[in-house]
Amino acid sequence: MGASFSHLGLSNDVVSSVVSLPSSNTGKKSSSKSKNLQRWTSSGLSTPRDSEHYTDLDDDWDSNVENCLTSVNSQPKFIENKPTFEYPLIRKISSGVKSSTDDGALALYAPHILQEEESHKELEEMNAKLSRYHRFKHLVEESTVDMDKLKKMAWNGIPSELRPISWQLLVGYLPTNSNRREAQLHRKRQEYLGLIEQEFTKEKDAQTWHQIEIDIPRTNPRIKLYGFKSTQRSLERILYLWAVRHPASGYVQGINDLATPFYQTFLSAYIKDETDVTQFDPSTLPKDSIDAIEADTFWCLTKLLEGIQDNYIHAQPGIIRQVNELKDLVRRIDTELSNHLDDENVEFIQFSFRWMNCLLMREISMESTIRMWDTYLSEPNGFSEFHVYVCAAYLVKWSDELKKMDFQAIMMFLQDPPTKNWTEKDVELLLSEAFIWQSLYKNATAHLRG
Amino acid sequence: MADMEDYAYDYDYLLKIVLIGDSGVGKSNLLSRFTRNGFNLDSKSTIGVEFATKTLEVDGKKLKAQIWDTAGQERYRAITSAYYRGAMGALIVYDITKPETYENVSKWLKELKDHADDNLVVELVGNKSDLEHLRGVPTEEAKHFAAENQLLFTETSALNADNVDLSFEQVAKAIYNMVKKNQLDLSDYSGAKPPTGQTISLTPTPGAESNKHKSNCC
Numbered sequence: 223m224g225a226s227f228s229h230l231g232l233s234n235d236v237v238s239s240v241v242s243l244p245s246s247n248t249g250k251k252s253s254s255k256s257k258n259l260q261r262w263t264s265s266g267l268s269t270p271r272d273s274e275h276y277t278d279l280d281d282d283w284d285s286n287v288e289n290c291l292t293s294v295n296s297q298p299k300f301i302e303n304k305p306t307f308e309y310p311l312i313r314k315i316s317s318g319v320k321s322s323t324d325d326g327a328l329a330l331y332a333p334h335i336l337q338e339e340e341s342h343k344e345l346e347e348m349n350a351k352l353s354r355y356h357r358f359k360h361l362v363e364e365s366t367v368d369m370d371k372l373k374k375m376a377w378n379g380i381p382s383e384l385r386p387i388s389w390q391l392l393v394g395y396l397p398t399n400s401n402r403r404e405a406q407l408h409r410k411r412q413e414y415l416g417l418i419e420q421e422f423t424k425e426k427d428a429q430t431w432h433q434i435e436i437d438i439p440r441t442n443p444r445i446k447l448y449g450f451k452s453t454q455r456s457l458e459r460i461l462y463l464w465a466v467r468h469p470a471s472g473y474v475q476g477i478n479d480l481a482t483p484f485y486q487t488f489l490s491a492y493i494k495d496e497t498d499v500t501q502f503d504p505s506t507l508p509k510d511s512i513d514a515i516e517a518d519t520f521w522c523l524t525k526l527l528e529g530i531q532d533n534y535i536h537a538q539p540g541i542i543r544q545v546n547e548l549k550d551l552v553r554r555i556d557t558e559l560s561n562h563l564d565d566e567n568v569e570f571i572q573f574s575f576r577w578m579n580c581l582l583m584r585e586i587s588m589e590s591t592i593r594m595w596d597t598y599l600s601e602p603n604g605f606s607e608f609h610v611y612v613c614a615a616y617l618v619k620w621s622d623e624l625k626k627m628d629f630q631a632i633m634m635f636l637q638d639p640p641t642k643n644w645t646e647k648d649v650e651l652l653l654s655e656a657f658i659w660q661s662l663y664k665n666a667t668a669h670l671r672g
Numbered sequence: 673m674a675d676m677e678d679y680a681y682d683y684d685y686l687l688k689i690v691l692i693g694d695s696g697v698g699k700s701n702l703l704s705r706f707t708r709n710g711f712n713l714d715s716k717s718t719i720g721v722e723f724a725t726k727t728l729e730v731d732g733k734k735l736k737a738q739i740w741d742t743a744g745q746e747r748y749r750a751i752t753s754a755y756y757r758g759a760m761g762a763l764i765v766y767d768i769t770k771p772e773t774y775e776n777v778s779k780w781l782k783e784l785k786d787h788a789d790d791n792l793v794v795e796l797v798g799n800k801s802d803l804e805h806l807r808g809v810p811t812e813e814a815k816h817f818a819a820e821n822q823l824l825f826t827e828t829s830a831l832n833a834d835n836v837d838l839s840f841e842q843v844a845k846a847i848y849n850m851v852k853k854n855q856l857d858l859s860d861y862s863g864a865k866p867p868t869g870q871t872i873s874l875t876p877t878p879g880a881e882s883n884k885h886k887s888n889c890c
């Protein structure tokens with residue numbers, strides 16, 4: 223197991239901190255679970271704060287809350303406590319980079335730029351990006367992460383190296399207090415393994431298992447990562463466990479899609495920067511790491527679905543509500559389009575059901591989805607409310623085209639939209655448009671429906 | 673965009689057909705084989721309902737089949753059953769290698785009975801006939817069941833295209849013949865706007881129906 227790391231080209235210190243390999247590179251397996259957790263650890267004390275939707279895990283976690291809520295609350299805030307542990311993800315970055323300038327991370331973003339004569343403007347852009355990266359890094363390295371600040375910054379996109387920890391913070395899985403992370407992660411990962419053990423040693427719910435089995439090979443089939451057995455077995459366990467623990471909805475097709483941005487993002491923390499995570503075979507990782515990725519994915523998926531569970535219960539009322547909201551919104555934003563759809567007898571549910579059920583993941587690329595989730599996770603109700611504004615912005619984007627089409631052409635167009643080559647810029651434009659619609663109409667739509 | 677020639681309204685009749693059956697039996701691949709001559713070993717699961725069309729010729733008339741492919745999972749029943757309304761034909765698909773999917777055919781028949789129009793043409797389709805070595809549902813048994821319930825019947829393979837066109841054409845013809853014979857009542861039609869004027873259509877004239885189906889489906 224450990225030996226297989228040599229081909230990843232990770233140096234010892236990187237491997238031991240990032241991938242929690244045994245301290246020697248000989249391939250002997252360390253049983254130390256805590257090493258696995260170490261990557262999240264730094265010191266500091268917590269300022270408990272409430273976020274509006276995704277609250278800190280310790281504040282609202284429903285399962286075995288044997289936690290320190292009260293004791294934490296009573297702790298004095300901001301005891302001076304300098305971080306002593308360098309965050310390993312960041313070490314991974316700087317250690318992978320030859321520092322030809324003061325700032326190694328610049329090379330990380332665009333090594334070629336350093337070698338070429340670049341225009342002033344491009345350099346400026348790089349510098350802006352770099353300084354943003356450093357500010358971000360600083361933010362998540364704080365002993366107590368300022369969640370408001372993090373949300374503000376993350377809304378505009380998270381540097382990919384900092385995405386795993388940022389997402390786990392934003393979703394409320396990782397405590398804002400770095401002191402508590404190690405224990406928390408250890409506990410949740412152990413709990414996950416226990417639950418898996420428990421569910422997979424007894425007889426499986428045949429129907430649930432059957433549906434998951436059918437859907438696993440149909441999950442992101444165009445991305446190599448999802449063709450690997452190791453990936454498929456992990457997703458299978460995650461989905462099945464979630465399903466049996468949430469009998470009101472159980473497994474619903476599309477939830478498989480929702481697990482993958484987490485999985486892929488958390489996996490990326492365990493592999494070398496130059497390696498494209500979408501091509502990576504996770505079976506080359508030690509079991510400890512796979513278990514950790516799985517557990518983190520499971521809990522974060524659980525958090526996400528908590529906010530949209532009525533999308534997946536009987537008759538899917540959450541989706542119906544969102545479809546109606548979308549319809550109301552589009553009527554206000556683009557009356558002509560709304561009228562045209564009416565004239566053509568196109569019903570919103572016919573094309574936007576899937577948008578709600580899979581959070582537009584069937585419409586845009588995985589890369590775009592991941593960028594979109596930076597923002598969704600930073601919004602108070604990103605997946606249940608802001609998403610509707612994003613859908614409105616998305617529909618209105620095609621307004622000119624759609625208005626020239628009849629029923630059938632509209633359906634075909636929206637089923638297979640020309641978004642394959644969308645870049646981060648396109649997604650960001652969509653998100654900022656959605657933001658505007660939200661600020662204009664947020665309270666108006668509720669009133670409309672009365 | 674996908675098919676501009678269809679966009680030109682060059683058809684005489686518009687037939688609405690639904691594709692139902694358990695998850696994973698090959699509905700989406702039957703549809704892509706029929707409409708685009710494509711097959712995907714790795715297609716994504718269908719969420720809710722998807723849509724495709726193809727124009728056929730019967731008796732020198734152009735029949736445009738407007739086909740709604742549905743998600744098979746139970747949870748989606750509330751959404752998908754809304755699409756049965758106004759359908760003139762239905763294909764109930766099962767997987768010949770999976771007897772459970774065949775056993776569920778009666779459930780699907782009941783779904784149609786509860787939600788679709790009475791004079792609907794129904795065909796039983798046993799898909800994946802290329803997997804003969806894994807067969808779990810004897811042809812004769814399914815054929816017998818189909819006859820008993822007045823269903824059309826075919827075995828198909830979306831993979832190697834066997835009988836795929838035939839199975840859709842069979843349904844389209846049956847609908848067409850029925851229409852010719854007793855002028856199917858189409859007042860419950862819901863779906864695309866009919867072509868403007870020049871062609872004979874089964875569908876109501878624009879405007880007459882356009883406000884009938886405004887309510888959300890569930």
Ligand SMILES: Nc1nc2c(ncn2[C@@H]2O[C@H](COP(=O)(O)OP(=O)(O)O)[C@@H](O)[C@H]2O)c(=O)[nH]1
Pocket residue numbers: 694695696697698699700701702712713714715716717718744799800801802803828829830831832
């Ligand atoms: N061997 C074989 N496999 C098929 C056939 N039709 C579909 N499949 C496979 O069965 C799986 C499910 O197909 P799909 O069309 O998504 O089923 P649906 O859920 O009913 O729409 C896919 O892996 C297909 O490649 C067929 O005729 N023969």
Ligand SMILES: [Mg+2]
Pocket residue numbers: 699700701717718741742743
């Ligand atoms: Mg399908």
